[in-house]
Amino acid sequence: QGKYIVRYRDRLYVLNSRLGGVDYPYRSYFSPIPVAGALGTWNTSTTDFFDVDYGEALMGGAAMWDKLVLFTEYAMWFYDQVQLKKVYSIGCSNHKTIKEISAYLIWANADGVWLSSGGMPQNIGGEIIDFIRAGTPANFFGSVVDEEYRLYVGTVTVDTVSYANCELIFNLPTQSW
Numbered sequence: 001q002g003k004y005i006v007r008y009r010d011r012l013y014v015l016n017s018r019l020g021g022v023d024y025p026y027r028s029y030f031s032p033i034p035v036a037g038a039l040g041t042w043n044t045s046t047t048d049f050f051d052v053d054y055g056e057a058l059m060g061g062a063a064m065w066d067k068l069v070l071f072t073e074y075a076m077w078f079y080d081q082v083q084l085k086k087v088y089s090i091g092c093s094n095h096k097t098i099k100e101i102s103a104y105l106i107w108a109n110a111d112g113v114w115l116s117s118g119g120m121p122q123n124i125g126g127e128i129i130d131f132i133r134a135g136t137p138a139n140f141f142g143s144v145v146d147e148e149y150r151l152y153v154g155t156v157t158v159d160t161v162s163y164a165n166c167e168l169i170f171n172l173p174t175q176s177w
Contacts, residue, residue, distance in 0.1 A: 001014075001017065001018040001019070002014030002015055002016055002017045002018065002029070003015060003016035003017075003058075003095075004016055004058065004060050004061060004095050006061045006062060006063055006068060007063060008063040008067075008068040008079075008081075009063075009081065010033045010034060011030045011031045011032075011033060011081075012030065012031040012039070013028050013029070013030050013031075013061065013068060014028065014029045014030070015028045015058040015060065015061055015070065016057055016058040016059075017029050017049075019044055024051075025056075025057030025058060026051050026052050026053055026054055026055075026056060026057060026058060026072075027049055027050070027051050027052075027058075028049060028050055028051075028052070028058065028061075028070070028079075029042065029044060029048060029049040030048055030049065030050075031048075032048070050079070050084055052070055052072060052075075052077050052084065052086075053072055053075065053086075056072035056073055056074060056075065056091075057072060057073070058070060058071070058072060059071045059072055059073055059091065059092045059093065059094065059095055060092055060094070060095025060096075060098050060107075061095075061098070062098050062100060062105055064100060064105045064118070065103075065117075065118040066080070067079065067080050068080070068081075069105060071091050071092035071095075071098065071107065072091050072092075073091045073092070073093060073109070074089060074090075074091040075088065075089055075090070075091050076088040076089075076090050076091065076092075076121070088120065088121060090109070090111075090114055090121050091109055092107045092108070092109050093108060093109040093110055093137035093138050093140065094108070094137060094138050094139065094140050094141065096140070096141035096142065097109075097137075097140050097141060097142040097151065098142070099142050099143065099144045099149060100144070101144050101147065101149060101172050102147070102172070103117050103118075104116065104117050104172065105117075106124075106142070106149050106170070107142070108125070108132070108137060108140050108142065108151055109137055110132065110133075110137045111123065111125075111132075112124070112125030112126070112129055112132055113125035113128070113132070113149075113151060113168075113170065124170065124175070127177045128168050128177050130158045130159070131153050131156055131158055131163075131166060131168055132153070134153075134156035134157055134158050135153040135154055135156045135166075136154070139154060140152060140153055140154075147171065147172045147173055148169050148170065148171050148172065149169070149170040149172070150167055150168070150169050150170075151167065151168045151169075151170070152165075152166070152167050153166050153167070153168060154166060
């Protein structure tokens with residue numbers, strides 16, 4: 001069992017796993033390569049899994065830039081089926097905020113909204129940081145419509161003004177909120 005499932009190359013990755021009644025929040029199991037359209041038997045012994053960090057749970061992931069991008073709450077990891085590497089100390093608060101827009105990956109955490117094309121993520125949330133701080137990032141979720149990233153932050157109060165069912169929209173071509 002797992003909280004998040006990501007397809008990368010020819011395999012499925014089960015992130016934040018549970019096996020035999022034991023939780024492994026930092027572990028990802030991966031499927032065998034399909035043969036004739038079927039996955040076959042999963043090997044849950046010592047060979048078909050990897051652990052990212054024993055101190056942090058996996059919060060989600062995505063397949064981008066020919067890598068499996070994994071997030072804990074405070075870090076970002078790349079996996080290429082050979083090596084696992086912590087690349088940035090920028091995490092994700094909720095897997096539902098992780099979205100792909102063209103060649104970009106965008107997600108949110110308590111520090112803002114992050115955009116990356118495979119290199120160092122840029123915090124693009126400067127204009128809306130008060131909404132991020134007034135909300136609960138663990139409850140945020142995002143969606144992509146055309147070339148816009150829509151981040152639902154719920155009901156927030158910013159500068160004594162209350163906003164119910166607040167949605168923040170980032171337009172990728174104009175790079176503006």
